[in-house]
Structure formats: structure tokens, C-alpha cells
Amino acid sequence: MQLSYNHNVILTAMKLKPDLGKTKIMKILYMLQQVKNVDLGYEFDIYTYGPYAPEVLESVDELIEKELVTSKMYRYNNYVGYKLNLTEKGKQALTEINQEDSSSLHDILSFTEGCSAKDLELYSTIIFVSSFYSRCKGKFSAIDVKNKVQEIKPHFDIGEISESYESLVKENYVKV
Amino acid sequence: MPIASDLNKEYKIRDPIYGFIKLDAQEMDIVNSQYFQRLRRIKQLSLTDMVYPGANHNRFEHSLGVMQMASDMFDSIVRKEGNLEKLNLKSDDLKRPRKILRLAALLHDVGHAPFSHAGEELMPFRTSSNTTRYTHEDYSIAAIKLLFRESIEQHRFGENHGIKAEDVTALLGDKTVLPTQTALIWKELISGQIDADRADYLLRDSLHIGVNYGLYDRNMLVNCMTVGESDDASRFLAIDEGGWHVAESLVIARYQMFSQVYFHPVRRAFDYHIGEVLKRMLVKRRYSNGFFPKPTTAKDLCKYFELDDWTVFNALKDKKGELHEKIILNRTPYKCIKEWSSEIPEDERIQAEKDIAQFGGYLDFGAITKWYKLDKDINVYNAKSKTSNLLSCKSKIIEVMPRLPKTIRLFISTEERGASNAVVLQP
Numbered sequence: 001m002q003l004s005y006n007h008n009v010i011l012t013a014m015k016l017k018p019d020l021g022k023t024k025i026m027k028i029l030y031m032l033q034q035v036k037n038v039d040l041g042y043e044f045d046i047y048t049y050g051p052y053a054p055e056v057l058e059s060v061d062e063l064i065e066k067e068l069v070t071s072k073m074y075r076y077n078n079y080v081g082y083k084l085n086l087t088e089k090g091k092q093a094l095t096e097i098n099q100e101d102s103s104s105l106h107d108i109l110s111f112t113e114g115c116s117a118k119d120l121e122l123y124s125t126i127i128f129v130s131s132f133y134s135r136c137k138g139k140f141s142a143i144d145v146k147n148k149v150q151e152i153k154p155h156f157d158i159g160e161i162s163e164s165y166e167s168l169v170k171e172n173y174v175k176v
Numbered sequence: 177m178p179i180a181s182d183l184n185k186e187y188k189i190r191d192p193i194y195g196f197i198k199l200d201a202q203e204m205d206i207v208n209s210q211y212f213q214r215l216r217r218i219k220q221l222s223l224t225d226m227v228y229p230g231a232n233h234n235r236f237e238h239s240l241g242v243m244q245m246a247s248d249m250f251d252s253i254v255r256k257e258g259n260l261e262k263l264n265l266k267s268d269d270l271k272r273p274r275k276i277l278r279l280a281a282l283l284h285d286v287g288h289a290p291f292s293h294a295g296e297e298l299m300p301f302r303t304s305s306n307t308t309r310y311t312h313e314d315y316s317i318a319a320i321k322l323l324f325r326e327s328i329e330q331h332r333f334g335e336n337h338g339i340k341a342e343d344v345t346a347l348l349g350d351k352t353v354l355p356t357q358t359a360l361i362w363k364e365l366i367s368g369q370i371d372a373d374r375a376d377y378l379l380r381d382s383l384h385i386g387v388n389y390g391l392y393d394r395n396m397l398v399n400c401m402t403v404g405e406s407d408d409a410s411r412f413l414a415i416d417e418g419g420w421h422v423a424e425s426l427v428i429a430r431y432q433m434f435s436q437v438y439f440h441p442v443r444r445a446f447d448y449h450i451g452e453v454l455k456r457m458l459v460k461r462r463y464s465n466g467f468f469p470k471p472t473t474a475k476d477l478c479k480y481f482e483l484d485d486w487t488v489f490n491a492l493k494d495k496k497g498e499l500h501e502k503i504i505l506n507r508t509p510y511k512c513i514k515e516w517s518s519e520i521p522e523d524e525r526i527q528a529e530k531d532i533a534q535f536g537g538y539l540d541f542g543a544i545t546k547w548y549k550l551d552k553d554i555n556v557y558n559a560k561s562k563t564s565n566l567l568s569c570k571s572k573i574i575e576v577m578p579r580l581p582k583t584i585r586l587f588i589s590t591e592e593r594g595a596s597n598a599v600v601l602q603p
Binding site: 048049052148 | 352354355407408410564
């Protein structure tokens, strides 16, 4: 079965982290591409739930179509989502990704360990805004980034944003 | 320069879907600009009229329709109890976001290449090392910033609200602008699962073509648009729970239009032939090695806007003796002789390539839903219980629908069809 490199990255993430949701996989791939410079060729844009690239879901749907991944609905409080898992066929089809990318993926998964989809939404939005400022504005401060994140996501208070921002700085995932 | 429209007049344009589309003087001035008028000369569905003779409508009427549909959706959303608070808006704050949304909807397709999607393979690459191409959205965004800025920012109706060109492009995916939370909701009305773009083209294409596949209950859809709120107080565009069946019918309508119209094999063949004509025309005119000019300067953008369907038809008539030109003029497209769903086995691909080399033809990998953005799920929201669901969970039909219809087809030159058929289809 022919699988692209991106397919294998996604399968690897699912192997390492069972029960990933679609939102989480989206944010993990975003972070992998943006902060670890793993070139997956996805073009992310900012949407309601943070950075989003339709091609990521397309890749996931292709894996579901090939029966390498299962997608099961679950309900959590007032929210409905899907949990993704490798099938036996998926485990067999998986080809190892290169060492450097694998290590980057491990780093991202370990950083996001225990995070909810909402936490990842905040992390990825901070990274998006920060990289936007460094690309388009030149000079900017941490305050600029935090204020802009709050403008985009007013349901996060400034304390939460600051805390997440500092965690990202500590890992060198955003640059001041 | 067209004469500026009367500031105090409300303009009305007849439309087959909405009856009348109303515009103010600023919108009318934009519509009257040469760049917007060009959309009259870009067919909405390329050469689909080779299959469905009624498919002669254009991007001009679709753009007006999207503006009307987006406005109707906006009005329906803000009228609902509690939605203004969710959007952090007051009732006297509505003119500005409504105006920005209308301008974004009106101009969302202004950057389309000749023959709509058929020309997209000739878009230049973003950088020499990059494999991603510019899209028609990039040309629309560049046009708004480089060619329409004055009409947006310095016209009384825009100026009064302090609207900048970037407020408009933010709704179209401009990567140099960061939108606000509310703008993200409006952005979904331009480019999302239940956006004004597809809501308009499904009805319009069906009407002109004479099919019923794309029809759904427009009034119900508009009336069911709302803003949902999750436990953590984040907001999102949604459909009222009471109207989820209309969202379901929209998705089914889109699927039917893909399979019956947009991916019709003859239509796909003509996309290929017109693409070949375009390619040669660009090389002959020395347009950046056979690609459209990049949307990076006003000068190059104007050069791009010189091209429309008429330019290509003229070039086609000038070269009527050549292969693809003759095929279009005589309606003798390559024929689809074999198709595969999702993947083509290696041995069959090798055989297909041999046939193409021998008889002339091509493999078409382009019949995928990517063009028409079948990706995100649709949120269904119950305002009373403040709970949300996904359409794919509510609807058993949507749950089992193929997510990524993808067809690979082998097209072979008509003259050689019989011989090739025997070669490829033998067991």
C-alpha cells in the first residue's frame, strides 16, 4: 500500500498517542511543522479553533478510507468529537519516519502530554500569532502577542494566555 | 472611469435566485470597475456547457449572489436572541461588520483565472523552491489591496466606518492580517462548511444547468444560521438544532453536484483541453514561462486581469487548426475509457502510460473534492441546553457518505479510442 510521508507521520503520532482527536492531531501537526520545522507542506490559516489546514483532515480521512485508522465518536460534557486509533492493518502499513522528525514528534507529544483540545488551541494560537508577528511586523513584544491572542480568543483570560506563553518560551517554541 | 454612483441611491439588480440584489453607491462603484466587470467574461463552470448547454452563467452574477446570501445569513444570525452578546456586538455596531462581510463576499472571486478552476494549474509557484502555487484567492486578496483599496477606504460608505482593505482581506484568508474572534465567525460565512459561496453556487448552478441536484431549502438554511457557545465560552458558527436536516440536505446537494456535474467526465475532459489552450497562449504571449503573472505588484495584477475567457476564445479561434483548439471547436473531446476509485494499481498505471504515449491522452487525478472544500464538520447547536453536536453524528446519511470522493480517469484521443479500449480493458 502506497502511503505518503505525511500519512506515516500521522500514523506514528497515533501509534504513540492512542485516542487522539481530530482537533488534537491538527494542532500537533501544526506545532511539528511550525516550531520543529518538519516540512509537511500543510498551509495553516487561523480559524475559530486555531490554526487549521484542510489538507490535514484530508490526510486523516484518506487513512480512514484505507482502513488504517478508525474514527469513533465520543461525547464529553456538552461536546462531541472523534477518537482516532490505528487498526492492525494500520500498524502493519506504518513505515518509520526519519530519526530527526521522529524525535521532533516525540518532543511535541511529550510537551502536549495531558493537554486538552482547548489547551492545544491556545498553544497553537500563541505560536501562530507569534510567528505572524515575526514574519510581518519585525519588532514586537510578548505583550503584543498576548493581547492579540486575547483579541482572537477572548474566552481565555490573560493569566491563562501568559502561563501558556511562558511554557512555550521555556521550550523555545516561541521566540521573544 | 465610470461615473461615480449616486450616494443617496439604492441600486437594485435583478437576480434569478434572490429576485433583486440591493447595493449602495460604494458597492455599485466597485461593481462598475473594469476589474469587477471582467467577471462577466469568466464563466462560472468553464466549458460545462459542452455537457449541460445552460451552463453559461458567470462569476459576475455569482459574486453578487454571494454578497446577498452572506448578508441574509448575517442578518439572520444577529437577529437571534443572545447572538449579539456572543459576538460582543451592540445593535448599533452592526453596519461596519456587515459592510466588511458584504465587500469580502462581493470580491471573493475577483481574482479568478480565465475558465475558473480550469486555469488554476497555470498559477505560478510561490517561490522557486516551493511546490505550492498561488490560488485565485491570493489574486483576489492582492486585487483588494492593490486595486480596490481606494474604493474601499476612501468611499463615503467605507470611510464612515473606518474600513481598511485589510479588514476585508482578513475574511478571505489573507496571511498578512490577523482577524478578531468575531471576524473569524464572518470568515466562516465566506469560506466554511455552510458558507455563502457554496450556498449560492449550488442553487445557481442547478438553476442554469437545469438539474435539481443542488437544490435545498434556502430560507430554512438562512433562518437556522446561528452562533454556538461552548462550555469554555468559545464561539462558533452553527446550525440551530431544529434545522439540522437542511444542513444535511446541503451536504447531499453538494455531493450530488460533484458526482453529476462538476466531475462529469466530459466536463473534466474539456477542462483539460482548455487548460492546454491556455498554456500555449501564455507561452506565446511570454507570460512568465507559461504561467500567469504573480499577484505581487499592481502592474502584474493588471496584466493578469487583461486575461479572461474572451481572450482565450480569441486565441483559440486564431489557432483553430491545432489539436486542442480543434477539439473544442468541433466538440470531439478525449474519451474516458477507464476509471479507478482512489488508487490506480502500478501495472495498470504503466499500461495506461503506454497507451497515452501511443494514442494520445492523459490521466486525470483532479476529480477530488479538494476543489470544493469538503473537510470540516458542521456544528449543530441547541441554544436552550447550550449543547453542540456534529452533523456527522446527528445524520446517519452524512456519517456513511464518502468523505473523499476521488476518481482517477484515463482519457484517450477520440480517434484512437477503439484500439486503446481493447488494450487497456482486456483482462
